[in-house]
Structure formats: C-alpha cells, structure tokens
Amino acid sequence: xGWKDRHSGARGYHHGNLREALIQAALNLIAExxxxxxxxxxxARSAGVSAAAPYRHFRDRDALMADVARQGFARFENTLxxxxxxxxxxxxxxxxxxxxxxLHFARTEPAYYAAMFESGLPPDLDADLQAAGDRAFGVLRTxxxxxxxxxxxxxxxxxxxxxxxxxxxxxxIASLFGRGDAGRRKLPMTAEELLEAAVxxxxxxxxxxxxxxx
Amino acid sequence: xGWKDRHSGARGYHHGNLREALIQAALNLIAExxxxxxxxxxxARSAGVSAAAPYRHFRDRDALMADVARQGFARFENTLxxxxxxxxxxxxxxxxxxxxxxLHFARTEPAYYAAMFESGLPPDLDADLQAAGDRAFGVLRTxxxxxxxxxxxxxxxxxxxxxxxxxxxxxxIASLFGRGDAGRRKLPMTAEELLEAAVxxxxxxxxxxxxxxx
DNA sequence: TGTACATCAGTGAACGCGCGTTCACTGATGTAC
DNA sequence: TGTACATCAGTGAACGCGCGTTCACTGATGTAC
Numbered sequence: 001x002g003w004k005d006r007h008s009g010a011r012g013y014h015h016g017n018l019r020e021a022l023i024q025a026a027l028n029l030i031a032e033x034x035x036x037x038x039x040x041x042x043x044a045r046s047a048g049v050s051a052a053a054p055y056r057h058f059r060d061r062d063a064l065m066a067d068v069a070r071q072g073f074a075r076f077e078n079t080l081x082x083x084x085x086x087x088x089x090x091x092x093x094x095x096x097x098x099x100x101x102x103l104h105f106a107r108t109e110p111a112y113y114a115a116m117f118e119s120g121l122p123p124d125l126d127a128d129l130q131a132a133g134d135r136a137f138g139v140l141r142t143x144x145x146x147x148x149x150x151x152x153x154x155x156x157x158x159x160x161x162x163x164x165x166x167x168x169x170x171x172x173i174a175s176l177f178g179r180g181d182a183g184r185r186k187l188p189m190t191a192e193e194l195l196e197a198a199v200x201x202x203x204x205x206x207x208x209x210x211x212x213x214x
Numbered sequence: 215x216g217w218k219d220r221h222s223g224a225r226g227y228h229h230g231n232l233r234e235a236l237i238q239a240a241l242n243l244i245a246e247x248x249x250x251x252x253x254x255x256x257x258a259r260s261a262g263v264s265a266a267a268p269y270r271h272f273r274d275r276d277a278l279m280a281d282v283a284r285q286g287f288a289r290f291e292n293t294l295x296x297x298x299x300x301x302x303x304x305x306x307x308x309x310x311x312x313x314x315x316x317l318h319f320a321r322t323e324p325a326y327y328a329a330m331f332e333s334g335l336p337p338d339l340d341a342d343l344q345a346a347g348d349r350a351f352g353v354l355r356t357x358x359x360x361x362x363x364x365x366x367x368x369x370x371x372x373x374x375x376x377x378x379x380x381x382x383x384x385x386x387i388a389s390l391f392g393r394g395d396a397g398r399r400k401l402p403m404t405a406e407e408l409l410e411a412a413v414x415x416x417x418x419x420x421x422x423x424x425x426x427x428x
Numbered sequence: 429t430g431t432a433c434a435t436c437a438g439t440g441a442a443c444g445c446g447c448g449t450t451c452a453c454t455g456a457t458g459t460a461c
Numbered sequence: 462t463g464t465a466c467a468t469c470a471g472t473g474a475a476c477g478c479g480c481g482t483t484c485a486c487t488g489a490t491g492t493a494c
Contacts, residue, residue: 014456014470034334036250041447053471055449117389118332120248123399157415160402164391165412169379172386175331177378185337188374198379201371202412205419228437228489255480267438269482432493439487445480454472460465 011048019057021047026068031111035119040064065119066126072112073132079105080139091146092208098143099170099195106174107191113179117171140167147203155207162206169198225262233271235261240282245325249333254278279333280340286326287346293319294353305360306422312357313384313409320388321405327393331385354381361417369421376420383412 015021025046029038040061041051058064083101087094106113116133124130144163148156177184178191187194204210229235239260243252254275255265272278297315301308320327330347338344358377362370391398392405401408418424 012456016470018470036334039447040449050472051447052449052451052473056470060448120250161408161411164401164408165383165415168386168390168408168412169383170386171390172382172384175389176382176385187378194375194378194382197375198382198416201379201419202416203419205415205417226489230437232437253480254482264439265480266440266482266484270437274481430494434490434492436490437488439485441484441486443481443483447478447480448476450476451474452472453474455470457467457469459467461463 015047015049015053018047018049018053021049022054022057022064023068023071026064026115027111030068030114035065035114062121062125065115066121066129068112068115069119069121070126070129070132072109072116073129073136075109075112076105076116077132077136077139080136084139084143087143087146091143091150092203095143095147096196096199098140099166099199100192102170103174103178103191103195106178110179113174117175137163137167147208151207157206165202166199169202170195173198229261229263229267232261232263232267235263236268236271236278237282237285240278241325241329244282244328249279249328276335276339279329280335280343282326282329283333283335284340284343284346286323286330287343287350289323289326290319290330291346291350291353294350298353298357301357301360305357305364306417309357309361310410310413312354313380313413314406316384317388317392317405317409320392324393327388331389351377351381361422365421371420379416380413383416384409387412 022043025043026038029042029046032038040054043061043064044051044054047053054064058067079101080098083097084094085097121129123133140163141159144159144166148159148162151157173191173195177187177194189197200210236257239257240252243256243260246252254268254272257275257278258265258268261267268278272281293315294312297311298308299311335343337347354377355373358373358380362373362376365371387405387409391401391408403411414424
C-alpha cells in the first residue's frame with residue numbers, strides 16, 4: 001500500500017470505493033437537508049470527487065436514492081428481525097420489542113427512514129427495492145402470525161390485517177412524532193410509550209388477555 | 215367590465231387575484247410532481263404571470279408552500295368537523311365517519327395533504343400554520359373526548375392519548391396505502407376498511423362493547 | 429362629474445449560480461504470455 | 462519476474478438550462494378635492 005493508507009482520506013487517482021462513499025454522502029446530505037435537499041453534484045462534491053464520477057456507478061440521482069433506500073430496508077429488516085428474536089422470550093414481549101425497534105430505527109436513522117418512505121420514489125421503481133421493502137415488512141408479518149397462533153382457532157384475526165395495522169400505527173407515530181428535531185410535534189409522552197400503549201390496547205381488543213408490565 | 219370577462223382567461227395588466235391563483239398553481243404542481251417538485255418560477259409560469267410577480271405576494275417558495283398547507287389544514291378541519299357532526303347520530307358512528315373523512319380527504323386532496331404533512335416545512339415555521347394544524351387536530355380531540363365520556367368514570371382512558379392513537383393510525387394508513395397512484399402499496403382491502411377495522415378493535419380494547427354493523 | 433396624483437401590481441431585462449450531462453482524456457489496475 | 466496491452470475509474474472542461482432575485486419601469490386602480 002505504501003503511503004496510501006486505506007484508513008486516511010488520502011487516495012490516488014482511483015477512489016477505490018466510490019459507490020459506497022456516494023451512498024454515505026447521500027445519507028449525510030439527507031440527514032442535513034431532507035430527502036429532496038441534495039443533488040447528484042452535491043453527493044460527488046461531498047465524496048471528494050468530480051461531478052462526472054458518479055455516472056460510473058449510478059444512472060442518475062434517483063438510482064442513487066433507490067440504492068440508499070434498498071440498503072435502508074435491508075438494515076431495517078435486520079434490526080426488526082433481531083428485536084423479534086424468533087419470538088423469544090415470549091411472543092408478546094418480542095412483539096413489543098419489534099415496536100420499540102421500529103421507532104428506534106426511525107429516530108436514530110432518520111436519513112435511511114426518509115429515503116425509504118419519503119423519497120418520493122415509487123416503491124415499485126425497482127424490483128430489488130420492492131423486494132427489500134417486502135422482506136422488512138415480512139418480519140412484522142411473521143411476528144403477527146406467531147401472535148395470532150396464540151389465540152384459539154375460532155377467534156384468530158387475519159394475521160395480514162393485524163400486521164398492516166401495526167405497521168400503519170408505527171409508521172404514523174414515527175412520521176408525526178418520532179423524528180429528529182425537524183417536523184416534530186410536542187407530545188405528553190415518548191413515541192415509544194405511545195406506540196406500546198396503542199399496541200396493548202389493540203391486542204386486548206383482539207382478545208389477548210392483559211399482560212402485567214415487566 | 216367591457217371585453218374583460220372575469221370568467222375567461224383574459225386579463226389586463228393586473229391579474230386581480232394572483233395570490234389565490236398562485237396557491238392554485240402550487241396545488242396543481244404538487245399534485246403532478248410532488249411537494250418537492252415545483253419551483254417559484256413554475257408557479258408564476260403556471261399562473262400566466264412573469265417570474266417576478268410572485269414576490270409581490272410571497273417572500274419565497276416556502277412562504278407559498280406554508281400558505282397552501284395552512285389553507286389545507288383549514289379545509290381539513292372543516293371536512294372532519296362536518297363528518298363529526300357534533301356526534302350525531304351517535305358518538306360511535308360519528309367517530310367512524312371522521313375516520314372515513316380523514317382518508318377521503320387524503321385521497322381526494324393529495325396535494326393539500328402533501329403540503330400539510332410532507333412538504334418538509336417545520337410545523338412551527340409559522341404561528342398561523344401551527345394554529346391551523348392544531349385546530350384540525352382539535353376535531354379528533356373533541357371526538358375522542360365525547361367517546362371517552364361514554365365509558366364509566368373509572369375506566370376512561372386519557373382522551374388525548376386516544377386521539378393521538380387514532381391520528382397516527384389514520385395518518386399511517388393514508389401515507390402507506392391511501393394515496394393517488396404514486397407510492398401506493400397493494401392491499402387486500404380498501405384503506406377505509408382497514409382503518410375502520412383497526413379503530414373498532416382499538417375501541418374494543420379500551421372497553422367499548424362491540425357494535426353491530428349498520 | 430372631472431382632474432391630478434398617489435399607490436399598487438405586474439413587466440421584462442438582466443445577473444450570477446449551480447445543476448445535469450457529455451466528451452475526449454489520463455492515470456491506475458489487472459492479466460496474458 | 463518482466464513486459465505489453467486491455468480495461469476500468471476518475472478528470473476537467475465545456476455546454477445549455479432554468480432558477481432565484483433585483484431593478485427601474487409602466488399600466489391600472491383608487492381617492493381627494
């Protein structure tokens with residue numbers, strides 16, 4: 001490697017990892033200025049590269065944005081999946097953990113979240129993107145299936161409906177209340193508490209018996 | 215009036231109602247290209263006026279956008295208020311009507327809805343804007359109050375929490391599923407049905423007895 | 429009713445700027461032999 | 462191990478374009494008397 005230390009900012013004529021660097025730059029710019037607030041040229045500049053360089057890796061700004069969203073969905077899926085933890089220690093607790101993880105992701109990764117849900121790109125723009133989104137939703141679906149299985153056969157709600165309800169609730173709370181400081185509305189409780197209460201009430205309405213708090 | 219017919223596109227040197235025309239133009243452009251997809255110059259062109267004219271009425275693009283949002287909230291409040299109809303014929307039915315009206319507004323006025331919730335403007339940018347948003351939310355709050363009052367005193371949930379839950383649910387469903395064709399995800403039922411089911415389950419969880427469908 | 433004047437809303441030309449995109453190029457890397 | 466060559470990733474200059482914004486202006490409207 002010689003003088004070219006891979007961990008310093010120094011680089012030669014070739015960047016070496018421009019694709020990832022552009023995604024990272026896009027994330028920073030989205031975090032700063034919102035999903036509409038960055039340009040292709042911005043990303044290039046921010047990655048320390050000429051304005052023409054990104055064209056070697058992405059067709060246009062939307063393609064870059066879509067890649068950020070795709071990566072975001074993959075991480076989101078991973079986060080939710082770890083929180084679900086195969087339903088351990090028990091389905092109810094694990095379900096609540098998924099809800100917390102949802103809001104935690106939206107709060108700590110607002111740039112990914114914005115790229116995923118507020119970029120303005122149609123979800124079916126790209127087959128990979130759509131598949132990544134479906135996989136993330138799949139975790140909610142799996143968790144709902146497991147929870148429904150706890151109810152006696154005659155009283156089981158459709159698990160798909162249940163997962164859509166929980167998704168909408170979590171997304172609604174995240175959008176309206178659970179972001180960094182921009183666009184937030186004031187709340188008498190945390191977003192996490194609000195979501196947890198809503199899910200408990202909802203589950204009770206489905207026939208789950210009340211659970212004592214941990 | 216002479217040749218100048220107020221109902222034709224013809225106009226003299228003065229536009230007569232440029233402020234409103236710019237808001238209307240902004241709405242059309244938002245509907246076409248999303249809340250980030252229009253510029254001050256676009257709006258002027260679309261209103262048939264020179265690029266410098268809008269400065270007589272709005273400080274900049276954000277001020278125009280804020281006015282669109284403010285007007286949107288006012289109409290939204292009106293719509294929800296009519297749906298609530300002072301709790302007639304009964305609180306439960308009226309509450310369900312508010313939910314339907316919420317989604318109906320989001321679907322039929324996507325441009326207003328986007329300006330209100332997806333413009334990227336901070337809600338506290340403008341005191342008028344914030345007040346308009348608060349008034350719209352106030353309808354949900356009032357409806358929740360009335361519904362809570364039906365429960366025996368010892369079992370009443372906090373009405374504020376309840377209204378936040380319903381708002382988040384409605385907004386989540388509207389954002390994820392209930393829009394024009396852009397950004398929509400496929401659903402096995404309509405957004406209205408999805409919301410109505412969620413609210414019924416939620417209310418049941420709060421202790422409301424199941425209601426027979428109309 | 430008419431006239432003079434102030435106010436106002438919109439004009440059009442001008443400017444600097446940054447963006448998207450293309451292009452022939454050049455420096456670095458990898459590979460065949 | 463060394464050399465020739467192909468491939469690849471990034472350069473920098475260039476272009477046309479539309480945007481935001483300012484400016485002195487001008488045409489229309491309203492009002493005082």
